[in-house]
Amino acid sequence: MLSLRISASSGVPVYLQLEQQIKQAIASGLLQSGDPLPSTRRTAADLRINPNTVARAFQNLEREGVIRTVPGGGTFVASVASLAPGLLKAEKLRRLRPLAEQLAVEASQLQLPATDVHKLLDAALNDLAKARRTRTPNSSGDDQ
Amino acid sequence: MTTYAIQTNALVKTYSLGNKKTHAVDGLNLNVSEGSIYGLLGRNSAGKTTTIRMAMGLAHPTSGDIKVFGLNPARDPERIDVLRQVGYVPEDKMLAALSARKLLELNRNFYPETWSDDLARKVIKRLELPLDTAFMKLSLGNKTKSALACAIAQRSRLLILDEPTTGLDPIALDELLRLLVEDCTAEGRTIFLSTHQLAEIEQIADHIGIMDRGRILLEGPLDDIRSSFRRLTVTGAALPTSHPGILSTRRQAHATQYILQSAPEAFAQDLIANGATIVESNPMSLNEIFLELCRTSESTAADREEEFA
Amino acid sequence: MIAHLSLSFLTFMLPIVAAAVWKIRSILRAAAKAEQDALPFVPTPQPEAALLRGLPSARRIFLLQHLKVAGSLYAVMAWTIAFIFTLPLFTVASANSDKWFNHSAYLWYSFIVGASHSTQFFFTMVLFSGIAVIMPMRFGPEARFYRTRPIPVSFVFWTKVLSVLTAMIAGAATGIALAFAILVALHGPIWHNLPATIPRLLGPDDSDVAQLYAGLLVTSAHSIFLSILTTITLFFSLVVFLGSAPVLRLRSNAALPLLMIPAAFVPLAIVIISFSSNGGTSYFFRTLYIYLSLGPPPPLIYALVPIALAAICITGARLFTNHQDI
Numbered sequence: 001m002l003s004l005r006i007s008a009s010s011g012v013p014v015y016l017q018l019e020q021q022i023k024q025a026i027a028s029g030l031l032q033s034g035d036p037l038p039s040t041r042r043t044a045a046d047l048r049i050n051p052n053t054v055a056r057a058f059q060n061l062e063r064e065g066v067i068r069t070v071p072g073g074g075t076f077v078a079s080v081a082s083l084a085p086g087l088l089k090a091e092k093l094r095r096l097r098p099l100a101e102q103l104a105v106e107a108s109q110l111q112l113p114a115t116d117v118h119k120l121l122d123a124a125l126n127d128l129a130k131a132r133r134t135r136t137p138n139s140s141g142d143d144q
Numbered sequence: 145m146t147t148y149a150i151q152t153n154a155l156v157k158t159y160s161l162g163n164k165k166t167h168a169v170d171g172l173n174l175n176v177s178e179g180s181i182y183g184l185l186g187r188n189s190a191g192k193t194t195t196i197r198m199a200m201g202l203a204h205p206t207s208g209d210i211k212v213f214g215l216n217p218a219r220d221p222e223r224i225d226v227l228r229q230v231g232y233v234p235e236d237k238m239l240a241a242l243s244a245r246k247l248l249e250l251n252r253n254f255y256p257e258t259w260s261d262d263l264a265r266k267v268i269k270r271l272e273l274p275l276d277t278a279f280m281k282l283s284l285g286n287k288t289k290s291a292l293a294c295a296i297a298q299r300s301r302l303l304i305l306d307e308p309t310t311g312l313d314p315i316a317l318d319e320l321l322r323l324l325v326e327d328c329t330a331e332g333r334t335i336f337l338s339t340h341q342l343a344e345i346e347q348i349a350d351h352i353g354i355m356d357r358g359r360i361l362l363e364g365p366l367d368d369i370r371s372s373f374r375r376l377t378v379t380g381a382a383l384p385t386s387h388p389g390i391l392s393t394r395r396q397a398h399a400t401q402y403i404l405q406s407a408p409e410a411f412a413q414d415l416i417a418n419g420a421t422i423v424e425s426n427p428m429s430l431n432e433i434f435l436e437l438c439r440t441s442e443s444t445a446a447d448r449e450e451e452f453a
Numbered sequence: 454m455i456a457h458l459s460l461s462f463l464t465f466m467l468p469i470v471a472a473a474v475w476k477i478r479s480i481l482r483a484a485a486k487a488e489q490d491a492l493p494f495v496p497t498p499q500p501e502a503a504l505l506r507g508l509p510s511a512r513r514i515f516l517l518q519h520l521k522v523a524g525s526l527y528a529v530m531a532w533t534i535a536f537i538f539t540l541p542l543f544t545v546a547s548a549n550s551d552k553w554f555n556h557s558a559y560l561w562y563s564f565i566v567g568a569s570h571s572t573q574f575f576f577t578m579v580l581f582s583g584i585a586v587i588m589p590m591r592f593g594p595e596a597r598f599y600r601t602r603p604i605p606v607s608f609v610f611w612t613k614v615l616s617v618l619t620a621m622i623a624g625a626a627t628g629i630a631l632a633f634a635i636l637v638a639l640h641g642p643i644w645h646n647l648p649a650t651i652p653r654l655l656g657p658d659d660s661d662v663a664q665l666y667a668g669l670l671v672t673s674a675h676s677i678f679l680s681i682l683t684t685i686t687l688f689f690s691l692v693v694f695l696g697s698a699p700v701l702r703l704r705s706n707a708a709l710p711l712l713m714i715p716a717a718f719v720p721l722a723i724v725i726i727s728f729s730s731n732g733g734t735s736y737f738f739r740t741l742y743i744y745l746s747l748g749p750p751p752p753l754i755y756a757l758v759p760i761a762l763a764a765i766c767i768t769g770a771r772l773f774t775n776h777q778d779i
Contacts, residue, residue, distance in 0.1 A: 245494065
């Protein structure tokens with residue numbers, strides 16, 4: 001169901017690639033709250049990557065509340081409902097701040113006007129929302 | 145306290161052929177922590193095999209020392225304690241001139257506490273190892289598989305693999321990586337492997353040591369190494385030429401290319417503060433890092449020789 | 454004569470070759486069958502050896518392997534020795550035989566002289582055994598395999614050295630006993646029938662026979678047999694010592710066959726020296742309790758010299774193995 005893909009030659013640390021892909025899968029609805037994640041060793045074996053790297057990614061995700069580990073019961077996607085309202089808005093913004101800065105730096109280096117950057121961001125957010133709508137079962141079919 | 149699976153301290157091994165002395169290993173300091181998959185990278189004759197042979201007690205250090213689990217691998221009875229916990233695939237892959245079945249049957253007797261027949265069967269199946277082909281008729285790849293099956297089924301605390309991918313086709317290689325991750329890393333077990341094939345190592349290793357001319361050029365967690373190396377292409381006037389973070393500088397027609405080996409962000413901010421423009425900032429793959437380090441080491445070695453001349 | 458020699462050589466080689474061929478064929482057949490069957494990996498349980506139960510399984514398996522090899526070596530050695538010793542009993546008497554005083558004297562002479570000449574054969578046999586013991590401990594995949602398994606270096610060394618040495622000595626002793634039994638069975642205790650003095654019948658041309666007979670009278674059969682055993686021990690230890698010496702350093706085992714060439718000259722040289730022996734060299738050989746030609750026996754105490762030397766050589770070889778790079 002969840003297909004992760006690692007590019008070893010990209011130069012981006014593998015644990016970061018993993019974190020991003022899992023977050024992306026959750027954001028796009030591919031993974032939903034309560035879904036089980038494969039074990040660390042299983043994930044590592046499937047991807048032929050180091051188990052410590054997977055463990056590091058999972059730990060980071062757990063610390064951020066994206067996933068939760070039940071002792072002896074495996075790892076699950078945390079419910080978004082329980083995570084998001086629980087966080088102060090200030091905290092959420094603080095987390096996104098470095099990404100925004102990076103985007104701003106790259107954009108200014110490419111001399112891209114601010115309006116284009118805003119459009120780009122809007123488009124990305126729209127894509128995600130669309131993906132989530134098509135995947136969430138109760139938003140399609142039943143009502144019609 | 146961190147325990148080390150393998151640790152060397154100013155390790156030196158010289159061979160003398162006639163009047164010529166070769167420093168196969170030349171003051172090597174290596175720290176392989178337990179529970180890691182450690183990739184020892186280096187070109188041919190960088191000293192990888194000699195190091196491994198010393199870790200297995202097959203060669204004796206000329207000076208300095210090497211410890212495996214804190215024990216001396218070259219002297220009984222400590223040596224026995226080391227070997228009981230180590231699986232080994234040698235460079236030439238020839239453990240003994242036997243068919244795979246005979247070799248496995250012989251080898252299992254040496255590790256009654258840890259050997260697993262189930263795991264042996266799993267490796268045989270996954271790698272598609274022909275059990276009864278006579279040793280003389282075995283291809284290089286199958287000799288490799290045979291040696292790997294022996295070492296993996298030992299379920300040892302430390303697996304030492306010297307160029308473990310010799311002769312393997314891409315499918316067998318992929319299965320090997322899977323086996324190593326799945327069955328050789330649980331319970332804090334360590335894999336120490338040498339190679340000059342970087343791609344496969346880059347996938348599974350979490351620690352890297354880059355070796356050249358018997359010394360270690362770089363050692364550390366792979367993710368840290370990746371994040372501390374960066375290639376910057378910069379334009380601007382009065383660009384700095386020396387900085388502790390710079391590994392190499394290359395001047396091009398309109399820009400300067402820096403290879404940075406530590407704190408790239410800080411350096412980039414300095415540049416921007418000094419009015420330079422960063423045209424490009426790329427992370428580097430392990431392969432690029434390796435090539436860059438070896439080239440730099442080569443040119444400094446050449447400089448040193450010129451000084452002596 | 455030539456036909457006779459080749460016939461006896463054939464008789465000698467036949468059982469050895471037959472056994473070897475049978476063994477190789479059964480191995481090949483088993484291998485072919487295994488390849489065809491392609492059975493899953495189900496290891497056969499370890500052979501139970503009641504006497505060795507106290508040993509850890511790694512050492513037990515290693516020891517058993519070597520005992521098997523030693524068993525074959527023992528059989529070959531016993532057969533060869535018995536053959537060499539009894540050969541004169543079945544050959545046609547040579548031209549000189551009618552000049553001997555009686556048939557018993559001639560038979561006894563042939564028997565004893567065969568024993569002293571068999572030394573040449575031992576040198577070759579022992580040389581190859583010594584090389585076969587020491588080289589797999591220093592060079593090649595087998596050396597690396599056992600050096601990287603959890604068995605003590607000393608155990609590997611002593612198992613290899615002692616199993617082969619014991620097999621050779623026991624094989625030689627068995628062969629001698631066998632030959633002696635055959636001699637007695639065929640001709641009875643002929644050594645009681647030797648005339649005590651040299652009869653006057655011989656003419657001036659026959660001084661060599663007279664000399665041989667004089668030599669025969671003072672030769673001690675016990676000493677000759679004991680000498681065979683001590684000589685095997687000494688020469689084997691010497692080969693093991695030289696083979697372990699750090700001077701011999703090869704980067705690859707490709708050069709191994711080259712090693713055999715100079716080594717093969719050693720027994721040849723010794724044989725040549727023994728034939729042209731004068732007082733000086735024979736004194737040297739006597740001291741080492743090497744009994745190459747008929748004559749008065751070396752004092753029994755000299756038997757300790759080769760044994761002591763052998764002990765020193767083997768101990769030295771053992772010390773060398775600690776520091777070998779493999």
